Every structure is written in structure tokens, then in C-alpha cells.
Amino acid sequence: xxxxxxxxxxxxxxxxxxxxxxxxxxxxxxxxxxxxxxxxxxxxxxxxxxxxxxxxxxxxxxxxxxxxxxxxxxxxxxxxxxxxxxxxxxxxxxxxxxxxxxxxxxxxxxxxxxxxxxxxxxxxxxxxxxxxxxxxxxxxxxxxxxxxxxxxxxxxxxxxxxxxxxxxxxxxxxxxxxxxxxxxxxxxxxxxxxxxxxxxxxxxxxxxxxxxxxxxxxxxxxxxxxxxxxxxxxxxxxxxxxxxxxxxxxxxxxxxxxxxxxxxxxxxxxxxxxxxxxxxxxxxxxxxxxxxxxxxxxxxxxxxxxxxxxxxxxxxxxxxxxxxxxxxxxxxxxxxxxxxxxxxxxxxxxxxxxxxxxxxxxxxxxxxxxxxxxxxxxxxxxxxxxxxxxxx
Amino acid sequence: xxxxxxxxxxxxxxxxxxxxxxxxxxxxxxxxxxxxxxxxxxxxxxxxxxxxxxxxxxxxxxxxxxxxxxxxxxxxxxxxxxxxxxxxxxxxxxxxxxxxxxxxxxxxxxxxx
Numbered sequence: 001x002x003x004x005x006x007x008x009x010x011x012x013x014x015x016x017x018x019x020x021x022x023x024x025x026x027x028x029x030x031x032x033x034x035x036x037x038x039x040x041x042x043x044x045x046x047x048x049x050x051x052x053x054x055x056x057x058x059x060x061x062x063x064x065x066x067x068x069x070x071x072x073x074x075x076x077x078x079x080x081x082x083x084x085x086x087x088x089x090x091x092x093x094x095x096x097x098x099x100x101x102x103x104x105x106x107x108x109x110x111x112x113x114x115x116x117x118x119x120x121x122x123x124x125x126x127x128x129x130x131x132x133x134x135x136x137x138x139x140x141x142x143x144x145x146x147x148x149x150x151x152x153x154x155x156x157x158x159x160x161x162x163x164x165x166x167x168x169x170x171x172x173x174x175x176x177x178x179x180x181x182x183x184x185x186x187x188x189x190x191x192x193x194x195x196x197x198x199x200x201x202x203x204x205x206x207x208x209x210x211x212x213x214x215x216x217x218x219x220x221x222x223x224x225x226x227x228x229x230x231x232x233x234x235x236x237x238x239x240x241x242x243x244x245x246x247x248x249x250x251x252x253x254x255x256x257x258x259x260x261x262x263x264x265x266x267x268x269x270x271x272x273x274x275x276x277x278x279x280x281x282x283x284x285x286x287x288x289x290x291x292x293x294x295x296x297x298x299x300x301x302x303x304x305x306x307x308x309x310x311x312x313x314x315x316x317x318x319x320x321x322x323x324x325x326x327x328x329x330x331x332x333x334x335x336x337x338x339x340x341x342x343x344x345x346x347x348x349x350x351x352x353x354x355x356x357x358x359x360x361x362x363x364x365x366x367x368x369x370x371x372x373x374x375x376x377x378x379x380x381x382x383x384x385x386x387x388x389x390x391x392x
Numbered sequence: 393x394x395x396x397x398x399x400x401x402x403x404x405x406x407x408x409x410x411x412x413x414x415x416x417x418x419x420x421x422x423x424x425x426x427x428x429x430x431x432x433x434x435x436x437x438x439x440x441x442x443x444x445x446x447x448x449x450x451x452x453x454x455x456x457x458x459x460x461x462x463x464x465x466x467x468x469x470x471x472x473x474x475x476x477x478x479x480x481x482x483x484x485x486x487x488x489x490x491x492x493x494x495x496x497x498x499x500x501x502x503x504x505x
Binding site (some may be wrong): 008009014015054102 | 405406412415423445448449452453455456457
């Protein structure tokens, strides 16, 4: 610790320097206030022992100057008999304390150490205050972000509802038109082949309107689904479920798709899996999404769906021999609107909500979803769903 | 030491450090004569400010050495200077000077012993 002694009496400077140095302090001693001020401009001291009555710049003036230069450095006044009034004035001006001459070494040591500790504590408190301010600012920013996120979710939900309503009408009227047209075509074909051809084109256009509208509807449903789950407003129907039933049902729905694409499809479910508590529709939605992804991103080879019992959980994995996912994408694919390129075009497919929804569904079931993948060799998506022994 | 320098008082604040006492005695002997001379000159000039400052320094130094009588006389001079009473300050200086001579004599005697 660096101490500055300011005293015009050589005896005081000598004794204090010797004693404080013996006690491990690093001491600088000067004989007048002006020298102290000069030194203070370039050097940092942990404390100052300042004589009150000195020639030239006296202790009070020196105190004021030193406080201006370094308000945090504790200054202890060294006073002679009869200086008590001035010493009190010094304390009012910011001096930490005063000690009387002849300066009792032990008292000076105690006063110095206390002053230095107090200054350090005050610095720490100020830093804590600053940290607390930063923490408040951070909390405010977080709350603001939460508000914005909620607003965004509400906006997505509202816009999706607004889109869905006219889409329903579009699909409805397109289907009605197609049906009416389908009925009319045979009559028209008999009357006029050319007109029949034109009407057939209209029929195909209507098919496109319906299928594209249905795609759009599915997208909107996904957004609504996601926003409802994020906002906690989604409805869940919790019941004891056999995962085997759900997996086999989903697998049955996708078997034709895999077959059509020339992919092997295997389902391996361990015997006697425990029941889990879950939402049948949501679990089916999650497994279907993963199977659909596997079908989309696998050009050759096959897809294997496995379910086995782990430690307090059922591990369900869907492994494919598809294009795989590079390491940088693996970290973000469960984020909203994160997309992976199509197997044929390498262009993004869908809007990147499917896996986010899967993650939310797994999370709502107290489980988690992860992926291991090697580009060019395939991916394994694993869902862990907890079960409680004997509860279900 | 003697009746004018109470070494035990000095050693009390020096925490019994004899070596340090020897060192402050040397400093005192080196510095005090010129300070006393300056004090006399300033009293003669009626420079109360300088008298106050010098008397204060001498008061402190002599107290630290254990020269209580000399310190007390210096204090009286300082107080007179603060009040602007040069005449009384000069009167006190006579008693102070006498005490100073005794202190220096005692210190010198010890040094010679």
C-alpha cells in the first residue's frame, strides 16, 4: 500500500517513514503541500497522512487540492495540540480522520488500515452500484425484448387468422367451382371438344389453386400452432399413451411415401415400452414431422425409426441416410424459420417451423430433441420422453 | 535523561525504539537552532504569521523529543501570535529561550556521555 506523508517536521517524516516501511507500507514523504499536490497529479496513493499546520500551503488548502485530484483517496490529518477545531473543519472538508502529535504509531497504523479498507469498500460498493445499474438496464432491455416478442407473436397469430379466413373461402369456392365444372365437363365434351379442352385447363388451374391454398393453410396452421405453444395458449390433452401405438400409426401413414421414393423403411420398437403421459395428437405431429423431413432429405438408402427404453425415459430415434446437416446448421435447425436446403434443389424447403414445433412439443412433454448428423451420410434425430415408473 | 527532556515520554510514542530516539534527537539538534533563531527574528519584526508557524513547529518537535517545558513555552508563543499579541509573545520567548538552552544542554550532555 502506498502512503504519502506531508509534514514540514523532519522528525515526523522520519519516524513515520521508518515505522510504516517496517510495517510493509510503501512510503513517500514530502515537506510541504505544494510538493504533495504536484506528486498527487502523477501518482496514485492508497492514503495520505497530512500535517495540518505547514508553511506555505497549509493542511486545509492542501486537503482541498488533493481531494479535487483524487476524492477517493483517504486523507488523515496529523494535528498538534490545540488544532482540534481545524481538524474538525478538515473532516468536514472530507478528511477521513485525524491523529494527534506526537503521532502514536499503533494508532496511526489502525487509522490508516481502516481508512484504506473503507475506501476499498466504498469503491466496491460504487462498482456494485454500477453493476446494479447495468443489471437494471439489462432487465429493462430484457423486458422490452419480451414485450416485443409477445407483440410479434400476437402479430403473427393475428395475421395468420386474417390470412386463414380468406384462404378458407378461396379453397371452398375453388372446390365448388371444380366440382361444378367436373359435372359440366362431360356434357360440354359431348357438345364441343374445344370448349371441353379449355374447361379442362380451368379445372387444372382450380386444382393448383386448391393445392397451393392448402399448402398455405398448413403454413398458417404451423404459425398458429407455434405461436399458441409459445404463448402457452395451445390446448393439450394429457393422457397415458403407448408410444408404440403412435409410432406404428405414423409409420403406417408414411410407409407408402418411402416406398414411392424407393427408400427402405424400418421400424424397431423394443418390447414392453412403458406408457408415457402425453398428448396423442402432438406426439403424432412431432413424429410425422420428423418422418416427413427424413423423406424429403433422403435420396437413397433408407429411414429407420427406433424406440427403446432408457433410464427413466423412452428414446425415439429417426435415422436417415440422407444428405446430412453440417455442424453449423445443427446448432440452429431447431430455431424458428431455420431452413435446410432441399435434397434436389438445395433451396430452402418450407419456412423452417417444423423442427421448432417438434422442440416445443418435446419440451411440453418434459423431454428434449437433438440431432447427430454427418454431411453426406445422414442424420439421427433423437427424442427423449420421460416416464415415471409405476405412475402410469 | 534529565528534567528538561523526558526520554520516557518520547519512547512511549516511539514504542520503545531507542535507535529512533537517537535519530530524532539528531534531527532536533540539527534543525532546532536555526528555527529558534528564525523565531526570534520574526518576533522582533512582529511577523505574527511566521511566529505562529515557527512556534507551532518547535512546539511539535520538542514535544516529540520529550521536551515538555520547551514545547509548552513554544505553544504560549504560538497562541500569542494567533491573537496578534506580539508583546506577550516576546515575553514568553524569554522563558522559552531559557528552556531551550537547558534542553540543548541536556541533549548535548547525553551525547557527550
